[in-house]
Amino acid sequence: MPRFAPLPRARVPAISPLLLDIGNLAEVGATGADAGGAYLESETRLADIAALERLIEPEAQALGLSLVRVAMFGGKSDPTLQVMAERPDTRQLDIADCEALSRRISDVLDEHDPIEEAYRLEVSSPGIDRPLTRSQDYADWAGFDARVKLSETIEGRKQIDGKLLGLADGTVTMQIRAKDKSLQPFAFPLAFVASAKLLLTDELIRATAPLDAAGAEEEEIEDAMLDAEGVDQELEEGQD
Template sequence: MEADLATVTKLIEPEVKALGFDLVRVAMTGGRSDPTLQVMAERRETRQLNLDDCQAISRKLSDLLDEKDPIEGAYRLEVSSPGIDRPLTRKADYADWAGHEARVKLTVEHEGAKQLSGVIQGIENNIVSIATPKGVREVPFESIASAKLLLTDKLINATAPLSTEGADSIQTEG
């Protein structure tokens, strides 16, 4: 199965934005045996996504993907939130999540390392700064193969739901 993810992203991003969400990542996972188009999105104001949001995006994208058919063969569509230990895929992510710990994998070795872990300092002129135990490393955004936030108490506190009202009560019918 071949899928041009740039084409798929260009197709679906306006639809996701029209629903009031930001597209975080589009990826094909599962390989040939279980191909899955994974779409991660979030609400602009909360950076979260609930089940109703996932369903709304899924319905909209299912219809669009069926109509335009940009992916060869059968596949599953999976719409999800990026989660707490989210991937960092956009330049803005490095500004938004400055002060939090991340693991960054590079496409090429940089100063003797192909992977860095540390606190994101930010991004300026396409250069991402990461404070590592060996000092601040500056890497070009284009040389980042993948990156994700690391689960820490600080991150958990920063991503706590805006409202937990009713979270500890169980409602039953009948």
């Protein structure tokens, strides 16, 4: 099993000098892993997430980074463009990486101006309980617990908590606890995934312990361990 080592989230925001009144904003997300087409809607322009990804991904690749997620959050009071990235070999993103990527993204967005309104840029690592946004994630993180929300109900389930078993031919398989308490495989199309993330467990924390803890906040690591204990207890209770 590969030993990935993401540092706790390191954020280096590039803040617009003035937040304008941008009217009504609503986040609209596309369903399905690897799907583009999410938008931030305002009175004047739609911020196309897929178009933003096309601008941002080459900047990440130029630094040897892999783009994990581009999303818009915050509503009209605090519109925020969130970019998650990592180094493919270590699954880390240190402060220097954040600063370099933030500068490159700011420059390319200033040049192309894809978002008319003022916004805040947040560049971070995916963190330990990372979102699963790419098809490869379902293979890379096989063996770990995850929570998947579906766009369609399958066998009476629209949320699945269980162990990832992998991805094959566009189908995700997880191990779940059936009503009779037995462990059963549960398969569903990757295209039906609305959102997915790893669940904090002791096993995940051990597997993702930072190779280099420089810049990692001890308090954040302790909080993650406490959160993992709570998730482990929830999973055990669900299996009783």
